[in-house]
Amino acid sequence: MPADLDSVNIEPEKGRAYHHGALRDALIAAARDLIEERGVDAFSLRETARRAGVSPAAPAHHFDGTRGLLTAVAAGAFRDFGDALAAADGSARGRTARIRAQGLAYVRFALDHPARFDLMWRRGLIDGDDPDLKAVADRAFLILDRAARGAEEATHGSADVELAPSIAAWSLVHGFARLAMEGAFGTEPDAAERAAETMLPRVLDHLAL
Amino acid sequence: MPADLDSVNIEPEKGRAYHHGALRDALIAAARDLIEERGVDAFSLRETARRAGVSPAAPAHHFDGTRGLLTAVAAGAFRDFGDALAAADGSARGRTARIRAQGLAYVRFALDHPARFDLMWRRGLIDGDDPDLKAVADRAFLILDRAARGAEEATHGSADVELAPSIAAWSLVHGFARLAMEGAFGTEPDAAERAAETMLPRVLDHLAL
DNA sequence: TGTACATCAGTGAACGCGCGTTCACTGATGTAC
DNA sequence: TGTACATCAGTGAACGCGCGTTCACTGATGTAC
Numbered sequence: 001m002p003a004d005l006d007s008v009n010i011e012p013e014k015g016r017a018y019h020h021g022a023l024r025d026a027l028i029a030a031a032r033d034l035i036e037e038r039g040v041d042a043f044s045l046r047e048t049a050r051r052a053g054v055s056p057a058a059p060a061h062h063f064d065g066t067r068g069l070l071t072a073v074a075a076g077a078f079r080d081f082g083d084a085l086a087a088a089d090g091s092a093r094g095r096t097a098r099i100r101a102q103g104l105a106y107v108r109f110a111l112d113h114p115a116r117f118d119l120m121w122r123r124g125l126i127d128g129d130d131p132d133l134k135a136v137a138d139r140a141f142l143i144l145d146r147a148a149r150g151a152e153e154a155t156h157g158s159a160d161v162e163l164a165p166s167i168a169a170w171s172l173v174h175g176f177a178r179l180a181m182e183g184a185f186g187t188e189p190d191a192a193e194r195a196a197e198t199m200l201p202r203v204l205d206h207l208a209l
Numbered sequence: 210m211p212a213d214l215d216s217v218n219i220e221p222e223k224g225r226a227y228h229h230g231a232l233r234d235a236l237i238a239a240a241r242d243l244i245e246e247r248g249v250d251a252f253s254l255r256e257t258a259r260r261a262g263v264s265p266a267a268p269a270h271h272f273d274g275t276r277g278l279l280t281a282v283a284a285g286a287f288r289d290f291g292d293a294l295a296a297a298d299g300s301a302r303g304r305t306a307r308i309r310a311q312g313l314a315y316v317r318f319a320l321d322h323p324a325r326f327d328l329m330w331r332r333g334l335i336d337g338d339d340p341d342l343k344a345v346a347d348r349a350f351l352i353l354d355r356a357a358r359g360a361e362e363a364t365h366g367s368a369d370v371e372l373a374p375s376i377a378a379w380s381l382v383h384g385f386a387r388l389a390m391e392g393a394f395g396t397e398p399d400a401a402e403r404a405a406e407t408m409l410p411r412v413l414d415h416l417a418l
Numbered sequence: 419t420g421t422a423c424a425t426c427a428g429t430g431a432a433c434g435c436g437c438g439t440t441c442a443c444t445g446a447t448g449t450a451c
Numbered sequence: 452t453g454t455a456c457a458t459c460a461g462t463g464a465a466c467g468c469g470c471g472t473t474c475a476c477t478g479a480t481g482t483a484c
Contacts, residue, residue, distance in 0.1 A: 168415035175384025182330040206377035208417035
């Protein structure tokens with residue numbers, strides 16, 4: 001199994017062997033491309049199979065139906081998302097700087113991969129109980145939470161109280177990302193991008209931590 | 210046309226006249242009920258017609274297809290949403306109190322009408338250029354923006370600068386609402402509700418305006 | 419006030435479509451001996 | 452090293468489904484005279 005899904009050839013090869021060899025990964029990549037091109041709602045198992053160059057019945061050998069495949073795509077998204085947050089976190093020093101860096105990375109990921117970001121929150125389409133999905137999702141949330149709590153992490157008693165700054169930061173960037181994606185800051189192609197560049201840093205100034 | 214859609218009878222009546230009389234409103238009410246019951250993605254024009262007790266061809270006399278009907282539902286949602294924000298705004302005195310009140314109302318609306326709230330942001334499903342929709346959506350945003358800018362409204366020069374606190378407040382409550390709806394604060398039936406009651410007021414404390 | 423008739427708001431059957439999944443199957447692989 | 456054979460990973464045809472929309476139609480309404 002290749003570590004990098006981008007390297008998987010999802011096109012049907014001329015004279016390709018009867019056995020694909022890496023169909024599972026190819027299907028995930030094809031599904032990912034499909035939703036990024038046409039949106040989560042345009043996903044279909046048949047179209048994914050078509051893109052991977054296999055028959056409509058082939059995916060059943062690797063995934064438990066539509067939900068199973070989408071869950072795998074979402075897990076990949078959460079993994080990349082967590083990586084982006086971790087990288088941003090590592091590049092900054094100090095609690096405020098780390099939160100800002102993660103916030104920018106959070107919105108950046110959403111705007112760079114809108115359909116995958118969308119899918120991550122589509123509880124109805126994916127299996128929230130899947131252990132792989134849970135693991136990568138929890139990891140991403142933990143990275144956020146640790147930065148928001150900063151050094152206070154281990155010193156406070158009431159979980160509720162110390163959760164508030166985390167959730168405030170999370171809500172702020174999540175809301176900004178969604179509003180940008182949903183066209184609230186303008187529907188021109190580059191409106192979301194411009195808002196993220198010029199507006200978001202200022203918006204983050206209004207977060208009291 | 211009744212002002213209150215709730216009063217429209219959407220059930221097929223025994224011995225009902227051939228002409229429905231208020232089919233347009235009945236279809237909007239049926240569509241609204243359908244999506245609140247089964248989610249926006251489960252919407253179908255045929256099922257809506259079925260619920261309104263008319264043939265699948267009937268809606269075409271009142272709406273320009275699926276998109277037209279959903280746009281009307283979204284417009285109704287934005288109207289109610291704006292009403293809720295305005296009521297909250299009117300019940301508070303002072304900039305901070307008004308922002309808090311509106312924030313609580315914002316999240317309350319989202320949790321009370323999740324599918325309609327969802328639909329409001331589903332750019333792909335509705336006609337964003339519809340004048341009715343634009344009017345009620347703009348009104349809602351204006352109510353938010355006025356409270357966030359407070360008395361400074363007419364005094365500042367740079368639009369970008371004075372927009373930041375508005376967008377920060379908007380992003381925070383929008384993000385909190387979506388995260389709650391998406392199950393980020395727990396997937397138990399009352400998790401979102403509990404988060405809104407116990408967490409949201411504290412989260413709003415972390416907004417610097 | 420009565421009547422002819424245009425217009426409006428429905429019907430219901432039919433269309434073609436893409437979907438997810440099932441089914442018996444077959445070609446390729448890899449293992450036991 | 453060669454061969455028999457079980458297992459695995461595909462095929463492709465077929466299923467039934469619900470969908471949005473079109474079509475010729477018809478019953479009810481309302482207006483002109």
